[in-house]
Amino acid sequence: MAQVPQHKVVLDESEMPTRWYNILADLPTPPPPPLHPGTGQPIGPADLTPIFPMDLILQEVSTERYIDIPEEVQDVYRLWRPSPLFRAHRLERALGTTARIYYKYEGVSPAGSHKPNTAVPQAYYNAKAGIKKLTTETGAGQWGTSLAFACAQFGLECEVWQVRASYDGKPYRKMMIETFGGTIHPSPSDLTEAGRAVLAEHPDSPGSLGVAISEAVEAAAGDPNANYALGSVLNHVLLHQTIIGEEALLQLAKIDESVDLIVGCTGGGSNFGGLTFPFIRETLAAGGAGPVIRAVEPASCPTLTQGVYAYDFGDVAGLTPMMKMHTLGHDFIPDPIHAGGLRYHGMSPLISHLVEEGLMEAVAKGQQDCFAAGVLFARSEGIIPAPEATHALAATVDAANAATEAGESPVILTALSGHGHVDMAAYDAYLTGSLTDHTWEDSELQESVAQALSRLPQVLV
Amino acid sequence: MAQVPQHKVVLDESEMPTRWYNILADLPTPPPPPLHPGTGQPIGPADLTPIFPMDLILQEVSTERYIDIPEEVQDVYRLWRPSPLFRAHRLERALGTTARIYYKYEGVSPAGSHKPNTAVPQAYYNAKAGIKKLTTETGAGQWGTSLAFACAQFGLECEVWQVRASYDGKPYRKMMIETFGGTIHPSPSDLTEAGRAVLAEHPDSPGSLGVAISEAVEAAAGDPNANYALGSVLNHVLLHQTIIGEEALLQLAKIDESVDLIVGCTGGGSNFGGLTFPFIRETLAAGGAGPVIRAVEPASCPTLTQGVYAYDFGDVAGLTPMMKMHTLGHDFIPDPIHAGGLRYHGMSPLISHLVEEGLMEAVAKGQQDCFAAGVLFARSEGIIPAPEATHALAATVDAANAATEAGESPVILTALSGHGHVDMAAYDAYLTGSLTDHTWEDSELQESVAQALSRLPQVLV
Known part of the structure; x- marks a missing residue:
């Protein structure tokens, strides 16, 4: 071999970006707003407070081009x-x-995986708001593992509903979540209304992210000390x-x-x-x-x-x-x-x-x-x-x-x-x-x- | 937090060392030599040729302070x-x-793990010597995975005997070895004299590295196109x-x-x-x-x-x-x-x-x-x-x-x-x-x- 080629480009920690980029600031047209499930009207920040802390709600709707990454989050990153x-x-x-x-x-x-990039700031902002526990769903198990790790960094409890198909097929994910200090249930579970409804109709349901989300949201909405964390889909997650x-x-x-x-x-x-x-x-x-x-x-x-x-x-x-x-x-x-x-x-x-x-x-x-x-x-x-x-x-x-x-x-x-x-x-x-x-x-x-x-x-x- | 602390020191690929260090060059007294299992006399390079290529045998006994890392190995490193x-x-x-x-x-x-650091040069020197297959044992599965990966880089077959206790307890290791293209057997196995002897006495033996080594060495010694590779213990491995x-x-x-x-x-x-x-x-x-x-x-x-x-x-x-x-x-x-x-x-x-x-x-x-x-x-x-x-x-x-x-x-x-x-x-x-x-x-x-x-x-x- 004439010369050993360069395989990777590494950055020093001092070169790590210190701001997230918000694409909402630059879009030619704004995306359609989310609607309230009951009224069908565009939702406001107050509609989200039962399950999200205000810092994340503000990030969800922000049109600022850049948002600073808190130093506590940089430290974990x-x-x-x-x-x-x-x-x-x-x-x-x-x-x-x-x-x-x-x-x-x-x-x-x-x-x-990439999931801790958002698990860490979500745990941080929730801990800052005085929340004691985060609930979530996980499909492949990556997100549940990530949130369990992130919660350990900021002293939060973490409760995870894992899609049954993954829960059965990937026992190591459960063990990783528990090693990081989290608790985990297969979904659909009999711990929530949403889970029981699915089980009543499909006792052998392999589950889905949609069902597991319902269970985790329900558990958070019913507990004033708990919030819910989503691992994808939402604006602040992509941010x-x-x-x-x-x-x-x-x-x-x-x-x-x-x-x-x-x-x-x-x-x-x-x-x-x-x-x-x-x-x-x-x-x-x-x-x-x-x-x-x-x-x-x-x-x-x-x-x-x-x-x-x-x-x-x-x-x-x-x-x-x-x-x-x-x-x-x-x-x-x-x-x-x-x-x-x-x-x-x-x-x-x-x-x-x-x-x-x-x-x-x-x-x-x-x-x-x-x-x-x-x-x-x-x-x-x-x-x-x-x-x-x-x-x-x-x-x-x-x-x-x-x-x-x-x-x-x-x-x-x-x-x-x-x-x-x-x-x-x-x-x-x-x-x-x-x-x-x-x-x-x-x-x-x-x-x-x-x-x-x-x-x-x-x-x- | 006053300042985000530095968590890691990374080196660029251009800073990667290009020589291995041989401590035999610097020891106050030399270690006692290995002895032939039949004669009890110090072994010479010729005793090792049935299972190792000459490049590795020479590294085993070398007293040169530094040995260059081949560019083909650097490329994989x-x-x-x-x-x-x-x-x-x-x-x-x-x-x-x-x-x-x-x-x-x-x-x-x-x-x-660290195991590919030696798996890669071992596969390289064997391929260079015209060998077609490497056999080995593995305990935790790290070494078998490493050698399977290394063999894939240089077009060698890889056959692994995994200690039964690990084989049963870590099914994912088997799957990783197969994903890298290797084949794998639990040890003790009925494929070798050594394995059959242990099974005759202890049919439920959980195995050990010592037994698995016997099986892999026996398989290599009986095949002129195959050599054996060891993941630890020997001088060239530590080198x-x-x-x-x-x-x-x-x-x-x-x-x-x-x-x-x-x-x-x-x-x-x-x-x-x-x-x-x-x-x-x-x-x-x-x-x-x-x-x-x-x-x-x-x-x-x-x-x-x-x-x-x-x-x-x-x-x-x-x-x-x-x-x-x-x-x-x-x-x-x-x-x-x-x-x-x-x-x-x-x-x-x-x-x-x-x-x-x-x-x-x-x-x-x-x-x-x-x-x-x-x-x-x-x-x-x-x-x-x-x-x-x-x-x-x-x-x-x-x-x-x-x-x-x-x-x-x-x-x-x-x-x-x-x-x-x-x-x-x-x-x-x-x-x-x-x-x-x-x-x-x-x-x-x-x-x-x-x-x-x-x-x-x-x-x-």
Whole structure:
């Protein structure tokens, strides 16, 4: 090898951004407001006080362009941030692609994903407001782990309802939440009205994020010392995640690289929004010249590509405000696929609005295609990606192959939202051929992954 | 908070050391040579060629002070190296200690531990020698995962015998090994003479590293296209791990800090040797002035503190050379404790020699004490440590408390060998009170951890 290539761009803690970016300040048109579930009228801050502290409510509706990150939050962020930006040299070599592939890796956090970026400020603002306990739901378990960790930092109790399909399939997530000091229940549970209603009709329900949200909101609303915390979808959550994109901009500037395409998975949209919003700010400031922004969702829960753009509830029981978003209907319960973090019937209203405005596009991928890309990535780059993140990788492989065929050398930036250490049963299912959607949806992807795997020994040495 | 403190020292890839350090060049007296298991005479390079490539055999016996890291190995190292050095501010605050605590974290690697530091060069040198397959044993599963990853980088097959107790208790390790393309068997297995002999006597044997080594060595010795790879104990393995200590020296120099005490866990001794050998070089060069070097081993497998210093086999069946080391006897099968990587009857001959020379000391800790320190660390620093690494943390808490009591402010450097994401069943056992050694061996440690946990909310905000 003539010269050992640079694999990653790291930032010193002193370079960590100290402000979150609020895209609401820059949108050409404002997104439609959330509506009160009872009156159908736009909600005001007072409607949210039963479950959120005022600092977060103000962030939810703020139109300030930048919001300072409190020093107490920076102190916790610095346990893992800034996160690394990688150039995927070894994946590129395996694919034999002319594209340059980068990935921003959030798996270095305590929970192994991007989720602590918002769990920490949410716990902080709640503790500051005198709240003693946070309730929440979790799908894949990433968010519950993150909030349990964050609550430990600020002396809060943490109570988690985990979607039954994930609770049964990922016992290690429960143990991680308990190691961080949290308590956890499978959802639907018999601890809430919402849970009991689902169980009465479907005693074997695998659960869904919508049901688990109803349970956690109900538990918080009934306890004056407790609030609720949501891990995605809402404006303030996406705001907190923008530190990902701000870091990526700094890292790309260090190596004088500009991006042509950004791909990331979307469940509720927070990792995707967090990475892409600062890039969209630059695009808007440049009069529209900027990267293509591509959301990747699971074929079994295709909110952006198959859903309708309409007002809907965020949960099954209809306890949340109605939000205008791409939705499959608030009672939609997707197949128990392994990417639990992407099993949400709706989408962040901000992401939905940006798709409608033409600032983002969306594609859907099947599980089999995604895990194929995930295994190729593990064997070439060494990181076993979370099932959610494999969706971004499948779309990355597609884009890289298209570039190679066209003889072009675009720069692709991939959102690698987390690692899959606690999701290994999903890989086992893939490797043993027992995934629920075990047919290949995309035969070109299948062929290119098989070729790349056979090429690995030759190109990596 | 007056100022957000710096939590970690990161190095750029361009600062990654490009040479390994060979402590054999600097020892006051040479360690006793390994002996041939048949003749009892010192072995020569030719005795090792059935299972090792010549490049590694030469490294095993080299007395050159520095050995260049091949660029192909550097290329893979850069997927995760240099690894971060952390200041444990939040743990210090929880303990209320006057000590300054640093930890060198190897959990950022593809396998989640320090093991890939030697797996990668071992796979590289074997591939360069034309070998097609590597066999190995694995205890906790870290080494098997690491070798499977490394083999994928250089086009080698990888066949792993995993100690039965770990194979049953850690199914995710098997899935990780398979995701990286390796194959895996529980040990004892009926695939080898060595395995069948153990099964004949103990059909329900939980296995041990000694048995699994016999099986893997036997499989390699009988196949001209296969070699064997060992994850610890041997000189060349510890050599490869010295990149840890070389980086730590650079990182401490950046913040102008010098160390008074280094603690790390010891199973076969490779993470511990890797971190400490470069520091011992500095101590020897300074005429003896340097940090105290303290090995921490499990109370249930107390090789250094309770074993004898004598010639013994590295495996159960007596296939390996005899090495002079601290040993509990090559047929010793320790309790199936959760720190599978520390369940080895012997010790690296280099580490043993350094203990005999007075350059290192050793203590033993029980599981309960270790997991208590591990949970405190997870809740304060965010990283869930591997069960092996919790041993170093228990000794760190001890040392920090002693310093506080004495009103001193020593600098403690802790070897955090890996994360515990795939070892969560161990934490579950601790949290539910079902560890095999469920009594506290060290009531002072128990009290200080309980106090620190209760102090967390106040000191972390």
